[in-house]
Amino acid sequence: MLLRLFLGVLPFVGSALSQAAAQYTDPDNGITFWGLTDVVHNVTYGYVFPPLATSGPNPNEYIAEIVAPLVNQWVGFALSGSMIDSLLVAAWPNNGKIVFTTRYATVYPGPVITTLPSTSINSTHWKWVFRCQNCTSWTGGSIDVSSANAVPAWCVSTIAVDNPADPGTSMVQHTDFGFYFFQFSLAHVTAAQYNNWAAGGTGGGSTTTITSSSTTTTAPPTATVSVDYIIVGSGPGGIITADRLSQAGKSVLLLERGGPSTGQTGGTYQPAWAKGTNLTKFDIPGLFESMFTDANDFWWCKDITVFAGCLVGGGTSINGALYWLPSDNDFSTSVGWPAAWTNHQPYTAALKARLPPTDAPSTDGKRYLEQTSVVVSQLLTNQGYRNVTINDSPNAKDHIYGSLHLFIGGKRGGPVATYLQTALARKNFQLKIYTEVLNVVRNGSQITGVKTNDTSVAGGIYPLNPNGRVILSAGSYGSARLLFRSGIGPTDMINLVAGDPVAGPNLPPSSQWINLPVGYNVSDNPSINLVFTHPSINSYDNWADVFTDPPQADAAQYLASQSGIFAQASPRLNFWEALGGSDGVTRWLQGTARPGAASVTTVYPYNATQMFTITLYLSAGIKSRGRLGINAALNALPLVNPWLVDPVDKAVLIQGLQNIVAGVALVPGMTMITPDNTTNIVDYVNNYDPSTMDSNHWIGSNIIGTAGKAVVDVNTKVFNTNNLFVVDASIIPSLPYGNPHGLLMSVAEQAAAKILALSGGP
Known part of the structure; x- marks a missing residue:
């Protein structure tokens, strides 16, 4: 049964990184830690190391603390940032005490952990402060405590362990996880300070503080500059729309929850045989089949139960790259498109000019x-x-x-290699990776910004300029879930969000919920x-x-x-x-x-x-439809299979x-x-x-059409909102003749033009 935990934490590899560790002092014990507070779950993780060795190996220990609301049934971390050949430390409260465990696929006895006196549990939170000896190296792995570029992982679960009294109990999969940037090299104190704290002493540290929980003080995060357009998701819809909007002189912020993909985007994950080149797994088309067999599959979204890409380029960075130019029938009114969309040829021509296909790649x-x-x-x-x-x-x-028609030049091309590069060259465009949008911030029909996991900005909120707009391009599952979490969609889905202790408080009042058929009309080959x-x-x-x-x-x-x-x-x-x-x-x-x-x-x-x-x-002409939605853990999944x-x-x-x-x-x-x-x-x-049987060609969850039957209107604006749009596969009403990859890129070209032409914008 211990294997359940190991399999559950494999998704650690490659999640959100917009957060960064900072120095703070715990007011209860005076210990100066370096760490962060995850704003989504209000959990604080802090660490401090003894001084680096002047010769020989560095010390193999640290002091750490976790401060967590009781709603989180267990909390853990892996300083190496991966649960493949890595050490997980996890803990939970039980009968007034902290129960902890160390895991390395199974229970791992190597570390020596001493709970320190400032550990506490009250009516709302628990705090575990501890010394972890023999914790920086293990069979098959280690962390470099002098690193200036560490990426630790955290995880939380709102599902209790099987037997809370037993450190060796079985643990089900975490319900959320993430990553952050940490300069281990800065998180060291003098031997005298460290030894005092390790022995249970207090005081003697800095007075700098960061956001933690009800037991710590707060230093204000920085404000962020508002923009004309915030686009959520760097798949084909998001990238192409961002490029065209920034080309028109609009200030554009593109937020991507995952990390880089191709070498051109800063990606570095490559086969050993490609070392010394800038070619990553995502550059080399012939590695496509290995996307489904690689144990280190960090590119898949772990909170969606079907294959979905969480990285720069989205599905276009991991798919088979089959690239079919759309037919006239693919945009006809007979398959559900508004009449204003049938003249697709100028937009398809623009796509072809930027991204010419070839059948000899x-x-x-x-x-x-x-x-x-x-x-x-x-x-x-x-x-x-x-x-x-x-x-x-x-x-x-x-x-x-x-x-097969693919991309030119023998490499994975697509919008990442073309549209994204021209956007990045403009001063009015910014791409932020490892930044997960949790919901749009709205007052009735007006959207004022987006709430994210980014602790460096006030409340995690990125604001809009006056008359600014938000465009969701997170895919058929991701965009639908964002609408649910923003109080838009069927009541049964929004009620699931309302019942979540973290996401629920971010919903608008129920009087402002917008009932639209989000998640219905779903189709897949x-x-x-x-x-x-x-x-x-x-x-x-x-x-x-x-x-x-x-x-x-x-x-x-x-x-x-x-x-x-x-x-x-x-x-x-x-x-x-x-x-x-x-x-x-x-x-x-x-x-x-x-x-x-x-x-x-x-x-x-x-x-x-x-x-x-x-x-x-x-493909085209298919009549079957299904429904997608979320479960109580807010994971996205098919509710009714469409096949x-x-x-x-x-x-x-x-x-x-x-x-x-x-x-x-x-x-x-x-x-x-x-x-x-x-x-x-x-x-x-x-x-x-x-x-x-699925093909992962999911469309239709935010279908385009008329009021009362659709989610977005002819301009891709969400009904009953002033400035919220969707541009991704979820608006496509019917499956095209071929893989929807090419069709979707033409859709993005046309959507960008319609959004720019719509009055009332920035």
Whole structure:
């Protein structure tokens, strides 16, 4: 059961960093600590170290304190900033005493912890002050107490441990966590001071104080400069909108809860084989499959139960980078767009000019690992498909196939490499990373700013200029949750926020709640994998070792010129078929083929080196809808799954699968192994695990449209507000023909133009 804690704290890697440690003195014991107060949970974490050694190893201990409201059932920290090969110290109150534990995947007996006399518990808070010896190094890891650039982690849980009296009890996952900047090198005192405090003595420290809890004094945080536009989230919607608004001379603040991604953004997470370059995991397209297998997966949002990117670029920094220019139908009134949006061509052209797609991303113009394309092309040609350059004819999406369109230059491009760079060059634009927006600050229909986790600004609030505007671009889940936390949405969701001891007090009065269908109308492509083998296929070892131990020649080629296999993600070919449904509605089947397979289910032996996968998605024309929302912990999740709710959707998808399978016998050497011949397609779909059916192409949770039926109006402004907008995938009313990546970027271009043209702004 102890494993539950270890798995729960893995998400420590890579969260919020806008906070920074500062010096303060605890008035109850006179100890000078360096630390911070997390403004969201009102928990203070403080540390002080003995003096650095003049020779030999540094001391292996420190004195620390945690001051926490009782609503937090347990609180912990990891000074190394990671729970992978790291030490966690956690504590909670029980029957008037502090119970503490140290964990390193399991209970870890190495540290010697002494609770100091100024520890206390009262009716509202508990304070644990302690000496931690043998706490700066452990099997497999350590912290550098002389570091000027440390990034410790904190975590809190509003869920009690299983047995509060037992330090070795099982502990469920924390309900929140974060990071902050800490100059360990400054947090040292003289030996005399340290030894006095370590022995339980008091006094002798500085008088500087910071915000803590009811037991400490407060030094005022600094004010922050107001701006014309605050944009929440640096995904494609946020970046493109920020660039266009700042280009128009508006002052723009772009807030991102996560950290850097590509080397261009300051990212440094890279495979060992790329050391010495500026290429990170997020730069190299061929590392896409490793996004889902890397244990250090800090890029995923840990408080959303589906895959969502919390880093600069959002989903465009971690997806397969399939880039389809939108069709006219993708913006038609027949799929839910207002008439004012149908003329998308100027905005799509602007996108294409800034970000031209290519179906030959390798810098040498060649395509690599094409065996899968050859086999699937034969399968499709036999069924009447034709080979085209897909983005040359965006409106043609029936019985066509072609190579994947990605970004130029053999690297992950997208808005991070283009729009963000031009924005950053302007003095009227600022990007702040590791800054999580908790809610918008509003008085009725007027938004005055946003509340964040940033302790360096007063109340954590970033204010707007007069007539300023806030734009939510946090994705289908993130933007919906921000609306809930701001008192906008269905009452059942806002009531969950109201019941949260931290978020609830930040809600406006219930008389100011705005009832809109936030979280409804959600759609995502249902996807089904078919797995095959063919003697000509190179499965590329199922992409298993591309991050840690790729073929040396392929890695060397990529590093030398951004060419070769690593210049694109794993997919190799895409195709579409239009299928009529019994309800008279045409639906489109999209297929993607790639070497390797995510999973195989067969009773027969097979050659894993010859595997390839065809994933079939139902896209445009789909009728199924679901609902997303939050739970009591305010984590975002699907409430009603959107896949195959409509029976005709299911029938059409089955028909499309059967069409593909019918052609397998016409391709010599091609064998389907999942499902194999012991299972028919109907049973395969009926028994398909819904948790693996999603495509993470979530749209519609803040749907655009008319009052009473939608969340945002034709200008993307949230109904019943004066100056709150949403620009991300959540406003898209229906799934496009292909992956929504390209469509969304065109949406952002058009939304920015509409917002600028709207009267009453800054």
